[in-house]
Amino acid sequence: MAHLLIYFRKLHAFAGLKLYINLIGMVVISMLEGFGIFLLAPMLSIIGLFDSGTGGIPFSSALAGLLQGLSDSLKLTVILTSFILLLIIQGLLQRRQSNLNETIEQGFIRHLRIGVYESLLQSDWTFFLRKRKSDFIHLMTNELARASYGIYQALRMLTTILFTLVQIGFALYLSAPLTACVLVCGLALAVFSRTFIHKSRTIGNETSALSQSYYAGVTDHFNGMKDIKSNRMERQHLIWFRTLCYRMEHNLIQFTRLQMTSQYYYKVTSAVLIALFVFLSFAVFQVQAQRLVFIVIIFSRLWPKFTSLQSSWEQMAQSMSAFGSLINLQQEVDSARELELHDLMNNDNSERMEQSIECRSVNYRYDLNDSAYALKHINLHIPANSMTAIVGKSGAGKSTLIDLLIGLVRPEKGSVLLDGNPLIGDNAISLRNTVGYVSQDPFLFHASIRENLSIAAPDATEEKMWEALRFSASDEFVRLLPQGLDTVLGDRGLRLSGGERQRIVLARAILRKPSILILDEATSALDSENEANIQEALGQLKGKMTIIVIAHRLSTIRHADQVIVLDNGRIVQQGAYQLLSMERGGMFSRLLNYQAQHGT
Numbered sequence: 001m002a003h004l005l006i007y008f009r010k011l012h013a014f015a016g017l018k019l020y021i022n023l024i025g026m027v028v029i030s031m032l033e034g035f036g037i038f039l040l041a042p043m044l045s046i047i048g049l050f051d052s053g054t055g056g057i058p059f060s061s062a063l064a065g066l067l068q069g070l071s072d073s074l075k076l077t078v079i080l081t082s083f084i085l086l087l088i089i090q091g092l093l094q095r096r097q098s099n100l101n102e103t104i105e106q107g108f109i110r111h112l113r114i115g116v117y118e119s120l121l122q123s124d125w126t127f128f129l130r131k132r133k134s135d136f137i138h139l140m141t142n143e144l145a146r147a148s149y150g151i152y153q154a155l156r157m158l159t160t161i162l163f164t165l166v167q168i169g170f171a172l173y174l175s176a177p178l179t180a181c182v183l184v185c186g187l188a189l190a191v192f193s194r195t196f197i198h199k200s201r202t203i204g205n206e207t208s209a210l211s212q213s214y215y216a217g218v219t220d221h222f223n224g225m226k227d228i229k230s231n232r233m234e235r236q237h238l239i240w241f242r243t244l245c246y247r248m249e250h251n252l253i254q255f256t257r258l259q260m261t262s263q264y265y266y267k268v269t270s271a272v273l274i275a276l277f278v279f280l281s282f283a284v285f286q287v288q289a290q291r292l293v294f295i296v297i298i299f300s301r302l303w304p305k306f307t308s309l310q311s312s313w314e315q316m317a318q319s320m321s322a323f324g325s326l327i328n329l330q331q332e333v334d335s336a337r338e339l340e341l342h343d344l345m346n347n348d349n350s351e352r353m354e355q356s357i358e359c360r361s362v363n364y365r366y367d368l369n370d371s372a373y374a375l376k377h378i379n380l381h382i383p384a385n386s387m388t389a390i391v392g393k394s395g396a397g398k399s400t401l402i403d404l405l406i407g408l409v410r411p412e413k414g415s416v417l418l419d420g421n422p423l424i425g426d427n428a429i430s431l432r433n434t435v436g437y438v439s440q441d442p443f444l445f446h447a448s449i450r451e452n453l454s455i456a457a458p459d460a461t462e463e464k465m466w467e468a469l470r471f472s473a474s475d476e477f478v479r480l481l482p483q484g485l486d487t488v489l490g491d492r493g494l495r496l497s498g499g500e501r502q503r504i505v506l507a508r509a510i511l512r513k514p515s516i517l518i519l520d521e522a523t524s525a526l527d528s529e530n531e532a533n534i535q536e537a538l539g540q541l542k543g544k545m546t547i548i549v550i551a552h553r554l555s556t557i558r559h560a561d562q563v564i565v566l567d568n569g570r571i572v573q574q575g576a577y578q579l580l581s582m583e584r585g586g587m588f589s590r591l592l593n594y595q596a597q598h599g600t
């Protein structure tokens, strides 16, 4: 319930006055409905169903007084016209209120959706390292939809409660003891329904867990489809998928069964209560027949509302776990926030590296509970406009070192300094505005080449784009594409080879005119000729920007000013290429020898 209150507070903050106008509208609509019922009294009296006028029915008696002296047919015309007028006003208000309800609800859902996405973008990289990609997709789609539905049910419940209260007010006016009696029964029903609410919440938790597994599994399977097909792993995946689908089916059927059972008990209890209520009216409270007719009309309209209240409550309880997941996510992103909203929209602040970037006694662990360090005792100095190569075996810590150098992750111990200042907070964000980064697994958006390039540099002219493509040795193949720069890449567009993708991403990085260009195995998928072209282009950039290259193929780093050799998270050698290659017994010369012998 605490989770729901948090969301109600958010709703209150979001909708403000509109929420109250909506609620007042609901009260007015219920009152009009009440008046409509009371108009029935003089009508029934004229028709002859009530033989003693309006029998002291409130409002109706006053109306009967007003109509005194008119002929019966004129009275009936006035009453029926008033009835139609009331219904027209009520209908208009109802329409307005439903539209307002929808506007509030959809606006709030949009507000939540954007809020979650903004919070995610404001979080630091370590937060993403801890989470599965599918969990975000699950939260942004399934859980948000369930929470939205929960909000819809909550608003519905609120309006139903108001309607019920107004109608109960009318009933109290007609017979206080009888209404009190019905209310006590209603309360007893509410206590009885707590078991159903509790069960709904348990089923809801299971729904969340199951759909989270579903999203995670499906994302994994489709990401790894090539491996699945190549290694004939379809059977295991199908068994897993079938089992999960059966469990999801069972979970939802369980919830419907629970709802149907509670509705059944509600219906049976209503019948018993109505019988008891008529009996008590005659035998105990001796309520006037005319009043009893009206109380019966009011409560016969109210019982379905009670049932709908119960159903909304169960639905809300079932969605509670989705609220819980979203609140947990919000707490996690709050503690992992590195960007303010303002920084998200304004990328202008850029801190170009003027002198150097340094690591002083840096240690880093991905998991603080694990004794294994990804990097240990790292001391290094990268001067501005130099070319630095980082080499080492797989898992040595090369990519982690890059993440530290651009402030994506922060050292557990020691410090990273940019021009002598700690690379933290705004400093790190401003530095990243001037970084061009090509990762091991370069990513292109499902959009045209032009759009993929202009994401990095929105103001770049077509000429600059071709220049960048020439730099990355991709101009020739792009020119041959059917729509040139406007060729759409990705899922339903052109699929590029690994090497072609690397080259476009390299063009994108260079188009930013970065002060630091980072290439993490960025040319590993290229043929020798294209790689040589890029090496030549990089050579021309030397002295104009800081270049940091991670390379397994050591022939590609011959022009580096310094080489850093990592082994098992530690720097084991550091210095000029020639110098290191001559250090006999050193890891670098061993790697060189190995590659020379195996021709890699």
Ligand SMILES: Nc1ncnc2c1ncn2[C@@H]1O[C@H](COP(=O)(O)OP(=O)(O)OP(=O)(O)O)[C@@H](O)[C@H]1O
Pocket: 129, 366, 367, 374, 392, 393, 394, 395, 396, 397, 398, 399, 400, 401, 440
């Ligand atoms: N997200 C992560 N969570 C936990 N441990 C990680 C994570 N990423 C990397 N590691 C661990 O940190 C160590 C260094 O990894 P890193 O990716 O920096 O190595 P690398 O030298 O770049 O390897 P490669 O050449 O294979 O890309 C490895 O032991 C790896 O298992």
